[in-house]
Amino acid sequence: MIDIRLLQPSDSLEALTALLHTAYASLADQGWNFTAVDQSVDVTRERLAGAQGFVAEWGGRLVGTVAVRGPKPAGEAYIADPPPPLYTTPGTAILSQLAVHPDCRGLGLGEQLMDVAEAWAREQGFRQLALDTAEPATALRNRYARRGYAEVGGVQWQGKTYASVLMCKPLG
Known part of the structure; x- marks a missing residue:
């Protein structure tokens, strides 16, 4: 049975980073250098700062993850870049x-992780949830579109x- 739970301080960021590398390897094979393809443990830690992380665990190992957070302050970098206006909009979770x-x-684990992230954002009072993905990643874009x-x-x-596409879903 796969258990989805809150990321705990005792969870290994090394194991989480390794999961990200493994999960994103197929995207790297397509020539897309998503940050999670090869991010360091320090970058994983930075990306989780101010966010609520969730993990899926199966047989004692991490097999899925997602992070969700409120809007970025306008002056705070998003990885290395200034955040797009959508990511600084009040009421917007990322x-x-x-x-x-x-x-x-x-x-269906990806869907379950998104369900948990959307529910958390809704419970925190956010009005919409935003994300970005690679513009050429049509399968991912279609997956998100099917979710609204x-x-x-x-x-x-x-x-x-x-180039990346910004996508947004109302959380009414």
């Missing part, structure tokens, strides 16, 4: 680092080999 281990794909996320803009993150 979803990031959604990952499922390849051994667990096809079990609409494309609302774009951004070119520094050092990325692709």
Whole structure:
């Protein structure tokens, strides 16, 4: 049985970072250098700062994760870049680092992680949830669209080999 729970201070950020690398390897194979492809443990820690992390655990190992947080302060960097206006809009939560281990794909775990993140954002009083993904990643974009996320803009993150699409979903 897969258990989805809050990320705990006792959870290994090394194991979480390794999960991200494994989960994002197929995207790297397509030439997309998502941050999670090769981020360091320190970057994992930075990306979780101010966020609520969730993990999926199966047989004592981490097999999925997602993070969600409130809007960024306008002057705070988003990884290395200034955040797009959507990410600083009051009432907006930001979803990031959604990952499922390849051994667990096809079990609906990604959907369950998104359900948990959306529920958390709603419970915190956020009015909408935003995310970004690679513009050429049509399967990911279609997946988010099926969940009610609409494309609302774009951004070119520094050092990325692709343009990103900003997507947003109302949490009414």
